[in-house]
Amino acid sequence: MFDREKWGEVLESIGKNKLRAALTGISVFTGIFMLIILLGAGRGLRNGFEYGFRNQSVNTIHVGGGVTSKPWKGLLPNRRVVLENADMAALRLGVRELEHSSGEYAIWRGESVLNFGDRYGNYSIRGIEPDYFYVESQIIEAGRYINEPDQQQGRKVIVIANDAREKLFGDADPLHQWVQVNGIPFEVVGVYRFEQTQGQNQRSKVFIPLSTVQRVFGAEQYIDDFHFTLGNATLDESKRAASRVKSILAARHNFDPTDPQAIWVENSLENYATFSGVFGAISTFIWVMGIGTIIAGIMGVSNIMLIVVQERTREIGVRKALGATPRSVMGQVMMESLVVTAIAGYGGLVLGIASLEAISTWLPGGPMFRNPEVDLGIAIQALVLLIVTGTLAGLMPARRAARIRPIEALRDE
Numbered sequence: 001m002f003d004r005e006k007w008g009e010v011l012e013s014i015g016k017n018k019l020r021a022a023l024t025g026i027s028v029f030t031g032i033f034m035l036i037i038l039l040g041a042g043r044g045l046r047n048g049f050e051y052g053f054r055n056q057s058v059n060t061i062h063v064g065g066g067v068t069s070k071p072w073k074g075l076l077p078n079r080r081v082v083l084e085n086a087d088m089a090a091l092r093l094g095v096r097e098l099e100h101s102s103g104e105y106a107i108w109r110g111e112s113v114l115n116f117g118d119r120y121g122n123y124s125i126r127g128i129e130p131d132y133f134y135v136e137s138q139i140i141e142a143g144r145y146i147n148e149p150d151q152q153q154g155r156k157v158i159v160i161a162n163d164a165r166e167k168l169f170g171d172a173d174p175l176h177q178w179v180q181v182n183g184i185p186f187e188v189v190g191v192y193r194f195e196q197t198q199g200q201n202q203r204s205k206v207f208i209p210l211s212t213v214q215r216v217f218g219a220e221q222y223i224d225d226f227h228f229t230l231g232n233a234t235l236d237e238s239k240r241a242a243s244r245v246k247s248i249l250a251a252r253h254n255f256d257p258t259d260p261q262a263i264w265v266e267n268s269l270e271n272y273a274t275f276s277g278v279f280g281a282i283s284t285f286i287w288v289m290g291i292g293t294i295i296a297g298i299m300g301v302s303n304i305m306l307i308v309v310q311e312r313t314r315e316i317g318v319r320k321a322l323g324a325t326p327r328s329v330m331g332q333v334m335m336e337s338l339v340v341t342a343i344a345g346y347g348g349l350v351l352g353i354a355s356l357e358a359i360s361t362w363l364p365g366g367p368m369f370r371n372p373e374v375d376l377g378i379a380i381q382a383l384v385l386l387i388v389t390g391t392l393a394g395l396m397p398a399r400r401a402a403r404i405r406p407i408e409a410l411r412d413e
Contacts, residue, residue, distance in 0.1 A: 024304045024337075025344025027297035028389060032345045032382060035290030036352025036374055040359075042286045044372030046279050051370050059233060060135055061242055062266040063091075063226040063249070069261040072254060081253045081262050084221045085214075091226060094248045097241040101228035102132035105213050107182070114160075114206060116168040116179045123164055123206045125181060127213025135227045143175045143190035146209050150189075154211040158186040161194035161204030181208070184216060230269065238269040294389055297341075301393035305337050337394025338387075345386035349379065 065081040088103050105127040112125045133145045141162060150157050158179065165174045174188045186208060194204040213219050230238050242265050250257040356372045363369070374382075 021340050024301050024340045025347075027300035028294070028341045028386070028393075029344040029348040031290070031294035031297035031389075032348035032386060033352045033355075034293050035286075035382060035385075036349060036378075037355060038286040038290050039378055040352070040356040040372040040374050042279070042283050043374065044359075044369045045282065047373075048370040057135055057137055057229045058268055058272045059230045059238065060268040061228055061230065061238065061245065062264075062268070063245055064224060064264050066261050066263050068255045068259055070256045070259045072256045072259070075254055079255070081249070081255060083223050083226060083249075083263075085223065086221070087249060087252060088223065088226055090248050090252060091228070091245060095228070095241050095244050097230045097233045097237055099229045099231040100131040100134035101226065102129035102135055103210050103223040104128050104132065104225045104227065105210060105219050105223050107213060107217055112182050114164065114168065114179055114181055116174075116177065119168045121164055121167045121203070123160075123203050125206045125208065127210040127217075127219070128207050129210050132207070132227065134229050139193040141191050141193050142173075143188070145190055145192075146207055150209045151211050154215050155209060156184070156186045156212060156216070157189045157208065159190040159192060159207040160188060161192055161206070163194050163204050164206060165191050181206075233269070235269055235273050238267055242267045242270075291385075294385065298389050298393045301337060301341060301389075302395075305333065305394055334391065334394035338391060341389055341393055342386065345389065349382055349386070353379070 063083070065083045068075075068077050068079045068081065071077050083103075085103070088101070092098060092101055107125040107127070112123065114121050114123050114125070128146060129151055130146050130148050138145070143159075145159055146157065149155070158181065160168075160174065160179075168174070168179065169177065174191060177188050178185045179188060180186075210223070214221065230241060233241065245265055246257050246263065249255075249263055250259075253262070255262040353374060356374060360371050360373065363372075
């Protein structure tokens with residue numbers, strides 16, 4: 001393996017047949033390159049999917065009111081189901097898997113005006129409870145979040161995002177400053193991190209206590225949505241919890257529990273499991289496609305090496321007549337195959353990783369595709385696959401060369 005003469009012969013043979021060596025390596029180069037690109041693209045899709053859950057607890061159920069579509073116990077369809085505080089209390093008591101929970105109410109169902117002095121901004125202002133922090137997993141950069149005394153006492157406090165801070169306060173400290181929410185003063189007690197998706201003009205949410213919204217803005221006892229986390233509940237447990245939510249609300253608002261439009265229930269864990277299964281299938285498909293491309297490369301290399309052996313039949317016969325062993329002949333053919341495939345495969349590996357880096361740099365990250373990459377473990381696996389490829393590609397031609405009989409080779413024209 002480390003015989004300098006053998007390596008010299010191998011390199012000399014490759015040097016004399018540059019075009020043949022290039023054609024031999026193209027298939028391996030293409031196979032490794034495509035495998036790296038496909039794996040990176042698959043990872044980019046997964047990163048985009050996981051980015052969408054960056055500020056949400058995966059094991060969460062979201063509930064909102066809707067409009068009935070079925071008659072029920074003499075009641076006509078098209079009745080609006082509006083959730084209220086009593087519904088939250090019933091769900092907290094009746095869903096045993098529930099861990100953290102919060103109601104939510106959007107002021108005027110859209111963006112509202114927020115101003116500090118002569119600076120204005122339009123933001124989605126939401127009334128929430130303290131446990132909403134566990135639902136969206138916000139990162140507090142300054143101050144604090146809405147707490148239980150705020151909710152119990154109906155305080156006029158507000159938590160804004162960093163984009164609202166920059167818009168309204170610039171470089172000034174916003175904490176304990178008073179801003180106007182549609183003309184009503186609120187004290188800023190916290191600032192959280194808002195990650196805006198590139199290429200989209202988004203405004204952040206602004207949070208105030210739910211009890212304050214219901215008292216000050218005339219929401220009475222109503223809420224738009226109810227959110228709760230399930231801790232370490234399994235997928236089956238989360239499905240049972242979602243079913244229990246429908247049963248409880250159906251009994252309270254007199255609608256058919258099987259009515260799909262009376263309320264909407266979104267099970268984040270179920271969605272996450274579904275998408276994870278899809279990406280698992282995509283990953284398997286990518287590996288099958290990549291390995292299939294490499295196998296095609298192996299066959300191409302093997303066929304070309306068979307042609308090489310056929311062209312060198314007379315030379316191999318002379319070598320064997322002079323005392324070369326079958327093992328020595330096999331070693332030279334396999335070494336030539338290994339060198340060509342190793343160089344071509346390494347080139348494909350490097351170019352594939354460089355291409356992914358370029359794509360990651362030039363392509364803005366979004367919720368569908370983000371940071372295509374191949375980790376070190378995948379690169380090592382590709383390298384091992386490369387070495388195995390080089391060995392297998394030369395095995396059949398090497399065995400054929402080893403079986404050549406000197407007397408027949410010397411007669412070959």
